[in-house]
Amino acid sequence: MFSMIIMLLGMLFTVRGTGAQSVTQPDDHITVSEGAFLQLKCNYSYGGSLALFWYVQYPSQGLQLLLKYITGDPLVKGIKGFEAEFKKSETTFHLRKPSAHLSDSAEYFCALRDTVTETAGGAEHKP
Template sequence: MLPLLVPMLAMVFTLRGSGAQSVTQPDRHVLVSEGAPLQLRCSYSSSVSPYLFWYQQRPSQGLQLLLKYMSGATLVTGIDGFQAELRKNETSFHLRKPSAHWSDSAEYFCALSDTVPGAAGGAEHKPPDVGDFL
């Protein structure tokens, strides 16, 4: 089996209003064999209950929303078998997939906001050269 290289970048939102919020993805690249479990780590800092997102960007394509946490259940299931679990006590929202496939080779972005996208007073975001995605 060939290993997959999964580059990761973090999107940090600069928010208007109450407190500073950020996300951190400690792993710059993740190498995983095809068929092996995939985990991409994301930690966040927020003074309010955040809305959390995972995006995927394949080469020469735009961002694709994989999953989002708005409220309720802490385990979120997204597209293509991806899942993320919100662990408030650890302030983490790690992305997981039970079995990685070569087509999962892409850049992954963890993001947060203190408002629902499209709502008044939303977040102002500055992703690294990926354009406007909300």
């Protein structure tokens, strides 16, 4: 069986004029065997209305959106068999895949954005 290393980096879309907000990914990297259950943790801190995202960056490629949560069903289905569940009470948005593949080796980014439309912001990487 092959093992893969998954790199994790948090990304935060900062918004001017709002309170404290953050995204943390407790693991810097994880190693998963092919076919094993994969879970990438994302914890957030924000009290307002928000949108949460998971991005992936495969070697020598740009960022790709895997999935996003804005409102509605807390279980979000993404591309390539990934899903994430928004748990407001636990302030988590963990990314999961029932069976990891070698092709899933990449860097993964959890991101947070305030849903207030009239504010502008940037992005920050959180190792």
